Amino acid sequence: MQDAVRGYSLSTEKYSSIPPDPIQYYQQHFKFRWSLFCFSEVIAQRREFTSSIVQTPTCKLRWQLIYDHDSNLNSNDSVTLFLTVVSLTSISNMTLRAQLCIPDCPETYFTTCTYSSNSPNAEFKNVSRSAVLSVSDDKPVDIFIQIDIPGDIDWYPLERDSPHEESSGRLTQHFYQLFKESKLSDVSVIAGVKIFRAHKIVLAARSSVFSAMFEDEETEEDMENEVIIKNMEPEVVQAMLEFFYSDKVENLKVELAYELLEAANKYDVEDLANVCVKFLDENINTENAAKIFFYGDLYHSEKLKQRAFDFIAKHLSEVVESQGYKEMEEEDPRLAVKLLRTIVVLLKSK
Structure with missing residues (x-):
């Protein structure tokens, strides 16, 4: 959630490790406030977390806070947070500095880094774990960040698809054609009165649930070459299967996104869940x-x-x-x- 920082002064004199800025290299300054719901619970249970996205309006960059469980496995007293650029633009060697503070925490955390398309993360290390865990579950953790950006950063639109990417697109089209025309299919997926012809190898590659189903030769589905999906509308099953072959969902609507999110959870299809989450976020x-x-x-x-x-x-x-x-x-x-x-x-x- 983007907001002006009220009631808290983000100190600039504590930039002890950052050289002075006599030529006013950092000419753009942005302040964001994230109120993170149940963040203390996430930290305590060592789960992963990604915040909502905020945008710096003048330079067209979008920012997100990330807590990565794997990066915090060996730390009991502190946590590491990542400030990530989530953008439709490509970034070329943009140096910035940022500072982070949490109310009731005496420390202010600083970082400087050079962003690029291959390295879009900045780290706030050694953030006090106790400061985060001291907030009760029914109260959000407020995290304030100021980002200082050069006056003229080098950003530009992403380049056109490479020949390799174009070839990959054609491969996806050919796969999707196999599903649409039921070519060489070896399994029937039944939803209500609708029957979809599909391929075990594709279903197994996209879903760990289908993979386990077909790898065990004793299952009814593998022996009968038939999968019956209950309590799911045929339109939802069709959209899920089309995603398996094409990696996209055509004409996605909010109600369908809810049902596909349920299907993605049931059949462990993380990529489909991500598509639904992104769509709902934007709508x-x-x-x-x-x-x-x-x-x-x-x-x-x-x-x-x-x-x-x-x-x-x-x-x-x-x-x-x-x-x-x-x-x-x-x-x-x-x-x-x-x-x-x-x-x-x-x-x-x-």
């Missing part, structure tokens, strides 16, 4: 924000849950009147209460 509004929050919680997508939380906190009065919020109250009243309580605490802290 959130006051009518569907509560439902997106509900699905983010249900399928353990911290990124989707955080994005919805930030949006709801900003548009609370409209969201609580929406049909989506009423449905969430009926489906999971505990979650609805926890959401409102956390937002109230956040608003009071501002």
Whole structure:
């Protein structure tokens, strides 16, 4: 969530390890505030976390905070956070500096790095774990970051696809044609009254659930060459199978994204889940924000849950009147209460 930093002064005199800036190399300064929902729980349980995305308007760069479990395996007293560029542009050797602070934590953390297309991360090391864990689960952790960027950074659009990428695109088209024309298929996928002809090797390659199903020669599905999918609409199964072959979902809509997220969770298809999360992130509004929050919680997508939380906190009065919020109250009243309580605490802290 982008916001001006209120009530906290991000110190510039503590840049002890950074050379002075007499020629005003860093001419662009941006301040962001992330209110991270259940972040202390993520740290305590050593799960991965990605924040919502904010954008620096003048230089067209988008930023995200990441907590990576694997990078924190050997540290009990501190955590490492990554400030990542998430952008549609390619970056050429952009040097920047940044500082991070957490309320009630005496330390301020600094970093300098050179970003490039091959190295889009900056590290905030040795962030106090106790400062994060001291925040209760129903209260968000506020993290403030100031980013100082050169006055004239070197950014430019990504280059056109290479011949190798074009060849890869044709390969995908040929694979998709195998599915559409049922060529050399060896398994039937049945959803309701609809039957889809597919290929075991493709299903096994895209889904660990299908892989286990076909690797065990004793399963009914492998012996009968038939997979019956229950409690899932044929349109959803078709979209999932098309994704297996084409790596994309045509004409994706919000309601279909919910159901595909469920399918991706059931059959362990991480790439499909990522497509749905990205789509819902980009199409959130006051009518569907509560439902997106509900699905983010249900399928353990911290990124989707955080994005919805930030949006709801900003548009609370409209969201609580929406049909989506009423449905969430009926489906999971505990979650609805926890959401409102956390937002109230956040608003009071501002």
